[in-house]
Amino acid sequence: MPKLRVASFSVSIDGFGAGPDQSLENPLGVGGAELHEWFYPTDTFQKMMGKEGTLGIDNDFAVRGFENVGAWILGRNMFSPYRGPWDKEWKGWWGDNPPYHCPTFVLTHYERAPLEMEGGTTFYFTSDPIEQVLKQAFAAADGKDVRVGGGVSTINQFVAAGLVDEMHIVKSAAILGTGEKLFDSIDLKALGYSCIEFQGTDQAVHMVLAK
DSSP states (O other): OOOEEEEEEEEOTTSEEEOSSOOSSOTTOTTGGGGGTTTTTBHHHHHHTTSOOBOSHHHHHHHHHHTTEEEEEEEHHHHOSOOSSOOTTOOOSSTTSOSOOSEEEEEOSSOOOOEEOGGGOEEEEEOSOHHHHHHHHHHHHTTSEEEEEEOHHHHHHHHHTTOOOEEEEEEESOOOSSSEETTTTOOTTTTTOEEEEEEEOSSEEEEEEEO
16 A cells, blocks of 8 residues: 655754755755765765765665655755745756656645656645645555655654654764754654664664554
8 A cells, every 4th residue: 555655864863854044055954964974975866966876774775765656745945945935947956857756746835837847757836735735646646655755844744644654764973953853742652653673874873663
């Protein structure tokens, strides 16, 4: 049965999934890039740059995150650093060929027409309730899983609503001190989550939570 998943989502030692003050210069907030030091060397990331990278546990988890994904859901901050009405010239952080390669739903208070990109990615901008967006995403995924890419606020909304089936969370060797805290005021135990995988590497600790 298709699942709603979170995968390869990095948090700091002190629990922050993004730094403060997101901007064009700091897409993940100030200091947020440090959360992904485990991911940058992997073959999965380097292939996006046309290069080869490292194999092993970190890359294995990164590969798993893209398997059987038929649609994505993103918060607006994952698509753009700008707030308010859309600048229609802005088409995302990734250039003409984003890494999603399937229908991708962007949560926003300001709807805009769908945006078709290279590689099979089409962005759909929606202000619908998250339950309705999830139904649309599952329909678009055509029997595959849906992945919630972030950011923190978006993941917290879906988790608090009891909608996420499985989460791969990566504890990164970084301390941010401030920013956006994952699972803030959310009782994972009461929601029925348990840790089904736990593996450490030189760069990170990988945890898989499921209900």
